[in-house]
Amino acid sequence: HVQLVESGGDSVQTGESLRLSCVLSGASISTTCMAWFRQSPEKEREGVAACVWGTCPYSSESVRGRFTISLDNDKHILYLQMNSLKDEDTAVYYCAAGSAASPTLSASAFPYWGQGTQVTVS
DSSP states (O other): OOOOEEEOOOOOOOOOEEEEEEESSSSSSGGGGEEEEETTTTTTEEEEEEEEETEEEEOTTTTTTTTEEEEEEETTTTEEEEOOOOOOOOOEEEEEEOSSOOOOOOGGGEEEEOOOEEEEEE
């Protein structure tokens, strides 16, 4: 069965960088739509960036230019490189996987979710 395990969350200061990782098992990362979402207590879950069929063309406007999503197809790992972090990036970050044929940041398209990793920026 499909499993997702995130890591890399931490507490950092404004302007610093972090890299999140998500290990996928039970499916092929090159044929799976994968994405990063985030959720803070005062906001709804927000799609951050998505990959599909081995490419990662899609990110939300709120992180474009600061965050980069990428795949390591050999290691089955999804990454999220986060630079120039802001206070408003504070959230629990989730990795998600699904079978969508095109990149999407609609949470309903992803049946599989990781447990989340906390990112705190202050």
